[in-house]
Structures are given as structure tokens and as C-alpha cells.
Amino acid sequence: MATKEKEKDLKKYKDEYKVSSPILIDENASAANAYGVWNRPETFFINREGKIIARALREIDWTSNNMKDLIQYLLKEKK
């Protein structure tokens, strides 16, 4: 979710870093405000019921063992 970035910068970023997931533009920061985001990046994990089940308040190394363990834990919790 991008708040302040311009569309052309986002396209460049997506190409450069080969980002496959969708990037949404949050005009006027309305989504960021609704989620209470005061830091960037900030990550929310949302389950199938639409409930926030975890939140990370800083940059994440998605390949780290900690992150793998967290995702495994969250998936087990919700099965």
C-alpha cells in the first residue's frame, strides 16, 4: 500500500525489484489512517475473517527463520 508515492515511481519500483504482488495507492492516506499507521513500513497480517492477527512495526526480512516461524504459527492458529 503506497501513500505518498507517485504512480510512475511505483511502476519503476515494481519493475526494478520484480514485485509480483499488487501495489495499491492509498490517496489521502485514508487507509493508513484507518489502520493507525505512523511508521513505514508497517505490516498487517489479516485472516480470512478479515481480522488483524499480527502486526509488524518495522522492516521485515521475509526470508528469516523468525518470519517463517511466525507465518507457520499464524497459519496453524487459523486452521
Place this chain on the structure above:
Amino acid sequence: MDLKEILVLISILIFGFSGMRCATSKEESKTFPKNYVHPLTEINLEKVFSENRGLKILEENATKVHDYYRGGVQDKEEGERLLKESRWEEARKHFEKSNRFLRVVLKYLPEDEAYRTVYEGQTVIFLPNLLIADNTLKLVSVYRNLKNLDMATQAIAEGQRYLAESQKSVKTEWAVQIKKGFEEELARK
């Protein structure tokens, strides 16, 4: 388990991209003359409420300073609503809870700021001292209605301390109104 399977079970929503920081220009922070008094049309309770609505912050889930600020504002809004309905006891609980949240904020960020930059280009009105002063002024009236005059007297003194602290950093018409409110309460003693 692959990414697709993970995304079927949970959605991952990321606000902001660290790699993009250099690609965007930073907005200049707002600056004001030293003795500038922010008018009520610019800084007021309704604006503070609207900036902090959204996900409800529960005491047990608050982890960051901004969670506590947001929680403090949200409980204040609820307290104000109950006060208008003359539901004194319920209003008291929310104003006191709001003050608890805001005191945690003050441990880490003791100064009020008219506009605090929370990330590039995004600012919020950040007045924890003033919000406690305003809550406490409302609590004076709540305590009077609950016939707890000792607490009302203590609240006047406490509220004035927070008001003075706020005015050291930021001058607002809102603070002038609160000051007047405390003076009126003192005259009633």
C-alpha cells in the same frame, strides 16, 4: 508451503516500501513564528478525533507510543459523547482511561507539537499535554456531578499543570479556551 497457499489463508498488507524512500521527495515540515497562536479553525478537537479514528486501540494491544496516543484520543472521544448524554460515571471512566494512555505517551514524547511528522509527508496534530488538560477540565465537571468535590479540586490543579506544559511548546486558541474553563471552575469553588 508456497506463497500462494499462505495468501489464501492470510492477507499481508504492507504500508510503505523501504526501497522507495529515495524515489520520493520529502515535504517540508510546517514551521510557524515563535509566538504564533494556532487558531481554533486550524487545531481543534474534531480534527484530532478525525485523525485518530479507525482501528480501535485496546489497552492490552497497545505497543507503540502512537498506539497509546491514538487510544487516548479514541477514549477521549467516547468520554465526550457520554458527557453530552450526562452519563457521568461512564464518561469518567473513559476520560481517566484516556489520561492513562496519554501519560504513557508523555513518558517518551513529553512535548506537544502542533504538527508531528509521522512519516514522509504525513503529519498529525500531537498535543498529549493539551488533551490531558482538556480531559481533566471535563473531569472537573464530571466529579462535581458525582458529588466528589475533592477530586474536582485536585483535577483543577492537575489540569492546569498539563495546560502550562502544553503552552510551553505550542500556543493554541484551544488552550486559551481551556485556561478560561479552569478559571471559571476555580471561581465556582
